[in-house]
Amino acid sequence: EMTDVAIIGAGPAGLTLANLLQRNGISCVVLESRDRSHVEDRQRAGVLDHYGSEIFAKAGLADAVIAGAYREKFLELRYEGEPHFFDGPSHAGGRAGVIVPQQLLVRRLLTTFLEGGGDLRFAAKDVALHDLTTTPRVTYAGGELTASYVAGCDGFHGVSRGSIPAAELTTYSFDHGIGWYTVLAEAPPPRHALMAISEHGFAAQFARGPHSSRFYLEYRPGAEDPREWPDDYTWEQLRLRLGDPDLPGGAITDKEIVEMRSFVAEPMAYANLFLAGDAAHIITPMGAKGMNLALADADVLATALTAALRDADDGPLRSYSDTCLRRTWDYQEFSRWFTEMVHDAGAQSDPFRRRLAKARFDRLWANPKAAAWFADMMAGTALL
Numbered sequence: 488e489m490t491d492v493a494i495i496g497a498g499p500a501g502l503t504l505a506n507l508l509q510r511n512g513i514s515c516v517v518l519e520s521r522d523r524s525h526v527e528d529r530q531r532a533g534v535l536d537h538y539g540s541e542i543f544a545k546a547g548l549a550d551a552v553i554a555g556a557y558r559e560k561f562l563e564l565r566y567e568g569e570p571h572f573f574d575g576p577s578h579a580g581g582r583a584g585v586i587v588p589q590q591l592l593v594r595r596l597l598t599t600f601l602e603g604g605g606d607l608r609f610a611a612k613d614v615a616l617h618d619l620t621t622t623p624r625v626t627y628a629g630g631e632l633t634a635s636y637v638a639g640c641d642g643f644h645g646v647s648r649g650s651i652p653a654a655e656l657t658t659y660s661f662d663h664g665i666g667w668y669t670v671l672a673e674a675p676p677p678r679h680a681l682m683a684i685s686e687h688g689f690a691a692q693f694a695r696g697p698h699s700s701r702f703y704l705e706y707r708p709g710a711e712d713p714r715e716w717p718d719d720y721t722w723e724q725l726r727l728r729l730g731d732p733d734l735p736g737g738a739i740t741d742k743e744i745v746e747m748r749s750f751v752a753e754p755m756a757y758a759n760l761f762l763a764g765d766a767a768h769i770i771t772p773m774g775a776k777g778m779n780l781a782l783a784d785a786d787v788l789a790t791a792l793t794a795a796l797r798d799a800d801d802g803p804l805r806s807y808s809d810t811c812l813r814r815t816w817d818y819q820e821f822s823r824w825f826t827e828m829v830h831d832a833g834a835q836s837d838p839f840r841r842r843l844a845k846a847r848f849d850r851l852w853a854n855p856k857a858a859a860w861f862a863d864m865m866a867g868t869a870l871l
């Protein structure tokens with residue numbers, strides 16, 4: 488069996504790429520190791536930034552993908568109980584992100600691709616990549632494909648990155664030294680996305696439907712295990728950090744640990760294999776860029792593959808990795824900047840760093856250019 492592009496993985500990166508190629512008339516086959524219900528129900532990211540939503544608008548997929556989504560306006564940054572409302576869109580020329588939970592985005596992209604006659608094979612086990620420097624072959628349990636190019640969109644634990652000879656890759660890993668504990672609770676959602684900076688530690692609250700909230704609490708990895716915290720203690724910590732003694736409690740229905748780490752593999756390409764999304768990089772959730780970075784990679788890759796296959800121009804493919812790495816590092820820096828601002832205020836931080844974090848926070852309200860930069864990063868940026 489032959490196809491132009493073999494796409495490994497049906498997450499946000501793989502499905503966006505598949506839809507964009509389909510619209511450009513390029514043939515592709517998507518191989519996904521899990522079954523359809525698993526892929527459709529996986530809850531992760533929640534915010535599509537403005538740049539991400541433009542990718543779908545530009546491709547004529549806005550109705551299919553973002554119809555009816557709520558536009559984000561305010562972010563509440565609460566400092567020791569004191570509310571500050573950041574109006575990102577007004578500082579960014581009206582560019583607003585939209586609330587599109589990742590599982591909804593994935594479901595809509597899947598449906599659109601399949602309705603357009605797309606070839607997506609679920610439960611494709613034991614995917615292996617061969618002959619990447621000549622004509623790539625992809626084998627899996629029960630099948631084999633020959634493709635001009637392979638797109639490795641199979642996430643951090645996928646098979647694609649590992650198919651690149653180790654000597655060809657440079658990897659960067661960074662542990663931010665912070666832990667996040669997240670709980671889903673039957674508690675009234677906040678009016679606006681809320682992040683609280685406090686000497687008691689960072690906490691955040693986001694709406695998850697009309698009657699529930701997802702909370703995040705910073706913890707000290709190694710020194711404590713929040714999965715052992717009684718729920719009463721979790722509520723007590725949330726009231727302290729959010730500076731809201733009247734915060735209503737409620738049943739906690741899910742508890743998880745979120746890793747605060749960063750990873751980048753360079754380059755994002757090897758011969759005829761191109762990595763996109765988490766297969767190439769992991770970013771902390773601060774700034775909500777993980778999914779958006781995956782979509783941006785897929786967009787650049789779709790354009791480059793189309794130029795190579797339709798117009799015999801492989802220039803954009805050759806620069807794919809450099810183009811995507813510039814944005815990747817830009818977003819990594821933003822995520823780190825944001826992480827420091829909201830975590831360094833904690834009582835356990837170095838006193839000098841606590842002052843720096845406060846200065847960083849104050850600048851956002853005192854300096855319109857700083858506010859515009861922050862809003863621009865939240866909205867997502869075009870290529871540098």
Ligand code: FAD
Nearest residue numbers: 496498499500520531532641642645764765775776777778
């Ligand atoms: P993935 O979504 O990981 O998709 C990869 C796909 O490949 C999966 O469907 C997988 O089953 C498949 N696959 C894997 N291995 C193989 C194989 N060998 N063969 C075939 N298929 C394979 N980002 C944010 O922006 N905001 C957030 O709030 C946020 N929260 C997160 C919470 C959690 C718990 C996690 C894990 C991530 C979170 N992220 C968040 C990050 C975001 O979800 C990812 O950046 C995004 O999913 C990346 O998309 P992707 O398509 O590159 O990879």
